[in-house]
Amino acid sequence: MRAVVQRVSSASVTVEEKVVGEIGRGYLILLGVGKGDTEVEASWLADKIVGLRIFEDDDQKMNLSLLDVKGGALVVSQFTLYGDCRKGRRPSFMNAAPPEEANRLYLRFSELLRAKGIIVENGQFQTTMEVRLCNDGPVTIILDSP
Numbered sequence: 001m002r003a004v005v006q007r008v009s010s011a012s013v014t015v016e017e018k019v020v021g022e023i024g025r026g027y028l029i030l031l032g033v034g035k036g037d038t039e040v041e042a043s044w045l046a047d048k049i050v051g052l053r054i055f056e057d058d059d060q061k062m063n064l065s066l067l068d069v070k071g072g073a074l075v076v077s078q079f080t081l082y083g084d085c086r087k088g089r090r091p092s093f094m095n096a097a098p099p100e101e102a103n104r105l106y107l108r109f110s111e112l113l114r115a116k117g118i119i120v121e122n123g124q125f126q127t128t129m130e131v132r133l134c135n136d137g138p139v140t141i142i143l144d145s146p
Helices: 039-051 099-115
Strands: 002-015 018-023 026-032 062-064 072-077 119-122 130-144
Touching: 002 039, 002 072, 018 072, 018 119, 039 099, 039 130, 072 099, 099 119
Parallel strands: 026 072, 072 119
Antiparallel strands: 002 018, 002 026, 002 130
16 A cells, blocks of 8 residues: 655545545545555554654654644545556556455545544545645655555
8 A cells, every 4th residue: 555644734625516525634645555455554554654753742843643633634545646657658557456445445444544543534436536735844755555
């Protein structure tokens, strides 16, 4: 699994002019599911993200986690994170998981975050979405499961 984690002061996702997910302070997580990914990767990534210390403490050091700041997570499925552009000019998505499996693990990942006490909002799988965010910092971290 691959995640792009952006520290935000707010984020939302809109489908057909209707807001389907919205958070204040927290993380916008763009989540890609690769071929062969399992619940093991989903669990590892959820643990890593919840414990990631990229919020500033009183000394302006990145020392606080999502739980510490009581932040939310807006999780948006994004298979294009597995786009391979090494050959030609059009990306190949051969390394992305099939839609059924990707959706199952995307939902499972969100459940795992909720089980850890995070308020989670979601985008809508396999739809055209408009994602808005106010990147705080900006701070953006890219994570790949082992």
